[in-house]
């Protein structure tokens with residue numbers, strides 16, 4: 001294990017200000033960072049936008065040696081990499097988009113045994129490769145393997161059992177390097193998922209320090225809007241958006257601020273999530289035709305297109321105000337002024353819904369999270385999930401895969417109950433799902449608190465009847481979803 005800087009009285013407040021440009025720690029960040037610098041294994045569960053990344057990035061900067069960050073998604077890695085490079089931190093990634101020469105240079109750095117890179121982002125699949133493991137052994141022999149960070153650790157449990165089995169092999173680190181501390185971060189884990197992560201990574205429960213914080217995001221305004229297949233909710237959304245523009249335009253104080261900042265009235269950054277790739281393209285084109293700047297984002301686009309759409313959106317460029325995305329765009333995306341997240345249909349899991357909604361309001365200012373819910377979409381999502389589960393169960397590891405399928409079905413069912421519920425606070429329903437120990441206080445920040453009667457009436461008025469949906473299901477209406 002490398003020598004620890006903490007033993008040399010490192011000033012983490014200084015690094016926070018000097019390198020990361022932040023004035024002070026958020027609650028609990030200091031404790032987590034100190035624990036990690038002391039060489040303890042840490043499990044951190046905290047709300048979206050809490051600032052979990054800093055809890056492994058700052059130790060990586062002040063400690064000796066290199067931190068390996070295992071991250072599930074390319075967009076997430078690139079997003080974090082860009083912000084650290086801006087801060088002058090020596091950081092790198094090896095993933096499917098890394099050029100051959102760049103990859104070799106990184107591996108050479110590792111094989112020197114004394115890497116100059118402070119943080120290296122890799123996928124779980126890469127951690128399975130023999131030559132990468134060999135390079136890590138060299139670093140470890142030189143006592144320079146400082147820490148292993150697992151970002152979005154819930155993916156171990158959600159995906160590891162079937163379609164990304166490499167997550168299950170991450171116990172390699174504790175088995176091979178038991179003294180190298182690990183830090184696992186996630187925003188979404190129930191008790192079952194937490195246990196699964198700890199077991200999979202072979203962490204010692206007695207030595208593990210767990211921080212489980214609330215999932216509550218008080219500045220997010222949650223709303224469910226009811227619809228049916230006969231209704232096109234496009235105009236409901238554009239009317240809502242135009243009302244936002246008008247509020248900015250007609251409020252003299254806001255208008256002055258916009259002029260001073262030279263900001264467009266239409267610069268209201270948002271994300272719309274759809275279940276299907278084809279919908280991202282069609283919806284973005286429809287919005288553009290109506291003069292609303294929107295770009296699609298899904299796994300089928302070229303890397304250049306994805307980079308261009310993400311960069312334009314992050315830079316608040318005209319024509320890029322809204323990203324219409326599949327779940328390929330989600331976890332870890334950190335843009336501070338996202339004012340709304342719309343779910344065009346019900347997503348496939350409660351965790352996905354919370355993660356995606358969590359892209360909004362990361363500057364702690366108010367932001368809206370609207371989910372358009374119809375019973376037809378509910379049945380489509382269930383059909384889709386069933387089909388995916390069948391596909392995943394055809395491979396090896398049937399028993400664990402089956403359990404994961406059951407959990408996914410439960411998660412969708414919980415989200416359906418959340419949507420159909422017109423008698424409780426949305427913030428409290430979310431906190432209950434994740435097993436928060438205290439129920440959050442909602443300051444008129446959900447549809448039920450704002451107008452419970454209207455919510456009830458809207459459900460009665462817009463949702464298709466269960467009888468009709470059952471007939472549709474029987475006739476196979478969703479089989480070509």
Ligand SMILES: Nc1ncnc2c1ncn2[C@@H]1O[C@H](COP(=O)(O)OP(=O)(O)OP(=O)(O)O)[C@@H](O)[C@H]1O
Nearest residue numbers: 022024025026048049050051052053054187332334
């Ligand atoms: N102490 C701090 N002071 C001010 N800003 C901070 C602090 N810590 C983190 N942040 C900022 O908060 C934002 C969210 O941090 P981060 O992306 O790490 O969130 P997260 O907890 O990983 O969220 P998610 O699970 O949604 O990805 C970032 O822009 C980060 O720079």
